[in-house]
Amino acid sequence: MATTRLYLFDIDCTLLWTKGAGRVAMGHAIQDILGFSPAIEDLKFGGKTDWLLLQEILSPHGYTDEDVARIMPEYDRAMGKHLARIICDFDVEPCPSAHEVVAQLRERDDALLALVTGNVRSGAPVKLRAAGFDPAHFAVGAYGSEAMNRDALPPLALARAVEHYRQNIQPQQVIVIGDTPADVQCARALGAVAVAVRTGYCKPGELEASRPDFLLDDLTQFAQVLANLGA
Numbered sequence: 001m002a003t004t005r006l007y008l009f010d011i012d013c014t015l016l017w018t019k020g021a022g023r024v025a026m027g028h029a030i031q032d033i034l035g036f037s038p039a040i041e042d043l044k045f046g047g048k049t050d051w052l053l054l055q056e057i058l059s060p061h062g063y064t065d066e067d068v069a070r071i072m073p074e075y076d077r078a079m080g081k082h083l084a085r086i087i088c089d090f091d092v093e094p095c096p097s098a099h100e101v102v103a104q105l106r107e108r109d110d111a112l113l114a115l116v117t118g119n120v121r122s123g124a125p126v127k128l129r130a131a132g133f134d135p136a137h138f139a140v141g142a143y144g145s146e147a148m149n150r151d152a153l154p155p156l157a158l159a160r161a162v163e164h165y166r167q168n169i170q171p172q173q174v175i176v177i178g179d180t181p182a183d184v185q186c187a188r189a190l191g192a193v194a195v196a197v198r199t200g201y202c203k204p205g206e207l208e209a210s211r212p213d214f215l216l217d218d219l220t221q222f223a224q225v226l227a228n229l230g231a
């Protein structure tokens with residue numbers, strides 16, 4: 001019998017590009033719940049959880065880590081609301097072959113799909129729908145509103161997948177797919193296979209230095225991963 005594998009997909013710059021919708025929604029959400037607009041134009045988003053971003057944004061304004069944890073549920077709701085409101089103004093696009101790879105994996109009996117994303121829980125389905133994905137195709141996920149450190153997310157997603165699919169899945173049967181060194185690192189933290197795609201905004205050499213198991217130009221090359229895994 002084929003080995004069952006759990007594929008954990010990052011969203012931004014791995015499955016899709018939102019072309020700045022997340023940043024704009026974040027500004028509205030912070031304004032909404034805290035009543036001011038901090039400068040976030042130059043903030044580097046790639047690979048970070050929304051929790052970590054919020055900490056970076058708010059700590060210069062005197063907010064403690066505990067404050068950020070306390071406002072996270074409210075921030076999650078506000079992000080979902082504002083993303084849904086503004087996303088139609090952005091030219092959201094799926095990354096090359098992202099739809100095809102998701103469809104191919106869904107057809108396989110030995111593949112389970114889930115999300116590991118820095119997005120808050122309410123924001124992830126908004127972005128997926130805008131790029132033509134059905135959020136229901138990712139039965140479980142772990143989100144950037146659940147932990148500051150991305151390394152905490154793959155174990156959460158794995159535990160949820162084990163429960164949802166009622167299958168015993170070991171970390172070495174997990175494949176984390178993302179576009180930043182933080183995605184590679186969170187795969188390593190679990191003991192999972194790390195697949196990096198060059199569809200994000202990493203500097204030249206940055207992804208190589210993070211030493212993923214597979215480094216792809218984009219998901220068009222995903223068949224290489226399946227072939228190498230013997231899947």
Ligand SMILES: [Mg+2]
Pocket residue numbers: 010011012013014046047178179180200
């Ligand atoms: Mg990403």
